[in-house]
Amino acid sequence: MSFTTKVHTDDGVVTIRLTGELDSRSAPSLNEIIVEATESTVRRLVLLAEDLTYMSSAGLRCLVFAHQKLGRGVDIVLVGATPEVAETIRLTGFDRSLVMQGATER
Amino acid sequence: MSRSPERLDAFPTHRIAGFGVRAGRPLPFGASRVPGGVNFSVYSAGATGMTLVLYRRDEVEPLAELDFPPEFVVGAVYSMTVFGIDAETVEYGYRADGPFEPERGHRFDRGQVLLDPYATLVHGRDSWGGQRRPLRSGVALDDFDWEEDRQLRIPSEDLVIYEAHVRGFTRHSSSGVDQPGTFAGLVEKIPYLKSLGVNAVELMPVFEFDELDNERHDPRSGAPLHNYWGYSTIGFFAPKAGLAATGRLGMQADEFKNMVKQLHRAGIEVILDVVFNHTAEGNELGPTLSFRGLDNSVYYMLTPDGYYYNFSGTGNTLNCNHPIVRGFVLDCLRHWASQFHVDGFRFDLAAILVRAPNGAPIPNPPLLESLAADPVLRDCKLIAEAWDAGGLYQVGTFPNYHRFSEWNGKFRDTVRRFVKGDAGLAGELATRLLGSPDLYRDRAPTASVNFITAHDGFTLRDLVSYNEKHNDANGEGGRDGDNDNNSWNCGVEGDTEDKRVLALRDRQIRNLLLLLLTSHGIPMLVAGDEFGRTQHGNNNAYCQDNELSWVDWSLAETNAGLLRFTKAAIAFRRAHPALRRPWHLRGHQGDGLFPEISWHGERAWTPDWSPGQRLLAALLYCHNEIGHDCVYLAANAHWDSRELELPALPDGMRWHLFADTARVCGQDVHQPGEEPPLADDHVRVEPRSTVVLVARNTEE
Numbered sequence: 001m002s003f004t005t006k007v008h009t010d011d012g013v014v015t016i017r018l019t020g021e022l023d024s025r026s027a028p029s030l031n032e033i034i035v036e037a038t039e040s041t042v043r044r045l046v047l048l049a050e051d052l053t054y055m056s057s058a059g060l061r062c063l064v065f066a067h068q069k070l071g072r073g074v075d076i077v078l079v080g081a082t083p084e085v086a087e088t089i090r091l092t093g094f095d096r097s098l099v100m101q102g103a104t105e106r
Numbered sequence: 107m108s109r110s111p112e113r114l115d116a117f118p119t120h121r122i123a124g125f126g127v128r129a130g131r132p133l134p135f136g137a138s139r140v141p142g143g144v145n146f147s148v149y150s151a152g153a154t155g156m157t158l159v160l161y162r163r164d165e166v167e168p169l170a171e172l173d174f175p176p177e178f179v180v181g182a183v184y185s186m187t188v189f190g191i192d193a194e195t196v197e198y199g200y201r202a203d204g205p206f207e208p209e210r211g212h213r214f215d216r217g218q219v220l221l222d223p224y225a226t227l228v229h230g231r232d233s234w235g236g237q238r239r240p241l242r243s244g245v246a247l248d249d250f251d252w253e254e255d256r257q258l259r260i261p262s263e264d265l266v267i268y269e270a271h272v273r274g275f276t277r278h279s280s281s282g283v284d285q286p287g288t289f290a291g292l293v294e295k296i297p298y299l300k301s302l303g304v305n306a307v308e309l310m311p312v313f314e315f316d317e318l319d320n321e322r323h324d325p326r327s328g329a330p331l332h333n334y335w336g337y338s339t340i341g342f343f344a345p346k347a348g349l350a351a352t353g354r355l356g357m358q359a360d361e362f363k364n365m366v367k368q369l370h371r372a373g374i375e376v377i378l379d380v381v382f383n384h385t386a387e388g389n390e391l392g393p394t395l396s397f398r399g400l401d402n403s404v405y406y407m408l409t410p411d412g413y414y415y416n417f418s419g420t421g422n423t424l425n426c427n428h429p430i431v432r433g434f435v436l437d438c439l440r441h442w443a444s445q446f447h448v449d450g451f452r453f454d455l456a457a458i459l460v461r462a463p464n465g466a467p468i469p470n471p472p473l474l475e476s477l478a479a480d481p482v483l484r485d486c487k488l489i490a491e492a493w494d495a496g497g498l499y500q501v502g503t504f505p506n507y508h509r510f511s512e513w514n515g516k517f518r519d520t521v522r523r524f525v526k527g528d529a530g531l532a533g534e535l536a537t538r539l540l541g542s543p544d545l546y547r548d549r550a551p552t553a554s555v556n557f558i559t560a561h562d563g564f565t566l567r568d569l570v571s572y573n574e575k576h577n578d579a580n581g582e583g584g585r586d587g588d589n590d591n592n593s594w595n596c597g598v599e600g601d602t603e604d605k606r607v608l609a610l611r612d613r614q615i616r617n618l619l620l621l622l623l624t625s626h627g628i629p630m631l632v633a634g635d636e637f638g639r640t641q642h643g644n645n646n647a648y649c650q651d652n653e654l655s656w657v658d659w660s661l662a663e664t665n666a667g668l669l670r671f672t673k674a675a676i677a678f679r680r681a682h683p684a685l686r687r688p689w690h691l692r693g694h695q696g697d698g699l700f701p702e703i704s705w706h707g708e709r710a711w712t713p714d715w716s717p718g719q720r721l722l723a724a725l726l727y728c729h730n731e732i733g734h735d736c737v738y739l740a741a742n743a744h745w746d747s748r749e750l751e752l753p754a755l756p757d758g759m760r761w762h763l764f765a766d767t768a769r770v771c772g773q774d775v776h777q778p779g780e781e782p783p784l785a786d787d788h789v790r791v792e793p794r795s796t797v798v799l800v801a802r803n804t805e806e
Binding site for chain 2: 024027056057058060061064065067068088091092093094096097
């Protein structure tokens with residue numbers, strides 16, 4: 001399954017909806033989007049992950065990359081990660097870099 | 107923020123096997139991510155050619171084989187930058203060309219794909235005991251956010267070390283953790299470690315090893331036995347994937363870093379047990395995994411006819427004082443100190459690090475000198491197991507450069523023998539109590555890592571429950587394991603219902619713990635000893651990946667009194683600077699109440715050092731800005747009780763009881779600061795008992 005993103009920016013809040021498989025092949029494209037997003041002032045980055053079917057370690061590293069790009073003052077929120085992804089983030093200490101939330105109401 | 111065009115200072119100059127490449131950077135060795143690709147660098151003094159073999163993650167057949175052209179070789183270093191590959195998903199290895207001439211030390215074999223000695227990840231044993239895939243090298247990324255973390259740099263005299271096996275610590279069903287047997291599982295036990303009071307964990311091997319490389323079987327069940335302890339390294343720069351809950355995702359390095367960071371937040375240092383005396387390749391019959399195929403005659407100590415010296419007892423001996431191997435060891439420890447924030451290292455069979463390439467001990471081994479003076483390692487604790495399997499015993503004489511501490515085997519033996527009742531040991535015990543100045547006179551007491559038990563040998567509970575080792579389950583016909591244990595079963599071998607025997611064992615354990623935790627030097631406990639862990643008499647559980655050796659946490663409730671006692675003894679040590687002296691004793695300092703140490707007996711100030719005595723009574727004293735710190739210790743290993751006159755205190759001070767191992771559980775120890783006063787200036791020390799007192803102001 002392919003990987004697609006939909007970006008929405010509103011007053012410094014960048015929301016990216018992730019769909020499909022985020023793995024080592026698709027991770028570079030997400031990194032590109034993060035780089036583009038950081039060209040304007042970002043207060044908060046929200047990643048909607050409810051429609052992700054798979055996230056590999058390379059996908060997790062995109063979150064770390066975003067954290068590095070945006071710095072510690074910017075909240076990174078991961079919404080609706082699967083329990084497995086959330087657990088891996090916790091075990092590797094990456095939860096220090098982001099806020100995890102349950103799925104949004106749609 | 108605007109993006110400037112990336113400057114291209116590295117671009118492909120060649121195409122090899124379909125990949126754009128260029129001559130790489132020789133340093134750093136290993137594989138490192140560079141813009142647009144990965145830089146590979148490997149050295150071999152004896153090879154005549156080298157091939158980089160690339161794989162896609164989890165695939166058996168190579169993606170490509172890239173021969174190093176001559177212009178990519180500088181000296182003995184083969185380096186190549188490969189563009190267009192992803193460090194996260196690539197796996198790799200090397201084929202080294204060269205002669206197979208064992209009598210001249212060469213064992214090149216182009217048919218083998220070798221691990222990179224500098225590989226920061228090793229793939230192929232991704233979960234513990236799981237499917238065995240070919241071993242491949244991988245590239246760990248360096249994007250972990252350490253925030254403000256750094257090495258804790260706790261003064262050595264304040265350390266209380268807790269030795270643990272990462273898997274065994276939480277693998278038992280009673281551990282109650284979500285991720286049993288892993289680095290993440292250990293993180294879940296940090297609150298426990300804090301409540302116990304230890305401030306350093308010493309982890310048994312965590313470098314990648316192959317737990318399936320043991321060929322022995324359980325003689326009763328026939329089940330294969332694992333190489334559970336892992337003193338058999340295959341990847342010195344790589345945390346073991348099978349000890350990580352996220353190993354199957356290749357995230358073991360991240361999980362390890364998170365463990366270190368969380369331990370540091372709790373004020374607990376991380377010391378690694380490192381095995382540089384041999385590798386997993388064994389002797390000439392063993393597998394060729396990496397070193398043998400890259401530079402056999404460099405990495406191993408060889409006999410004149412090309413066989414392996416075996417000072418490690420495991421088949422081969424790493425040639426640590428060869429200049430190339432020395433650099434390798436140094437690079438490895440720098441990696442763990444800088445990339446993983448590790449606080450110290452315990453060197454397994456460290457006497458081997460003192461040997462020259464021909465096996466002879468040398469007085470100024472260059473490896474140890476380099477480690478001692480290295481700027482990256484400056485704040486790391488360095489601890490030597492100062493003996494080897496070739497008969498070199500260097501406790502007290504290990505070339506230390508005022509940097510290495512030693513596992514003090516003489517402390518262990520003396521305290522064990524004294525407590526079990528051997529005669530003539532009070533004098534030697536006095537020396538051990540003071541940090542063994544006979545061995546470490548020119549150094550600090552912290553040169554002595556004091557221990558009663560370690561992973562090798564009996565657990566503390568078994569030390570007072572067995573006269574003989576019971577190693578049948580190891581499948582070696584009882585030939586393995588130490589025979590010289592200085593243990594005493596208190597009257598019955600092994601399990602018993604006899605209440606008097608059980609009570610005596612409980613008391614002996616407390617006697618041993620109190621002597622350990624009141625002695626100068628660095629005390630070390632073994633995980634589970636604080637609540638009576640048993641291996642049912644097995645004193646060499648290296649292959650017992652099962653309930654025989656895993657820490658059974660239900661014992662923390664069964665033996666809650668012992669756990670409480672241990673916690674109090676650790677807290678008492680931390681509360682009393684007189685027990686944590688950073689220098690050897692200097693006698694009376696003029697302005698204090700007492701000399702720094704004084705010896706006593708049935709009458710105060712009158713010790714009896716005659717051989718039949720089994721009593722040691724000592725007053726440890728120090729005076730600092732907070733006030734006077736006076737601790738009185740009396741250990742009676744005799745079968746009769748003793749009435750001891752106590753040294754007189756100045757007006758306004760009285761002796762208070764911290765611990766009396768003869769008292770029933772619940773009254774055997776008091777919380778530091780809440781010790782009740784004694785009725786008068788005498789104390790009765792019951793048979794085979796230890797009493798610890800503290801002087802305090804009466805109005806307190």
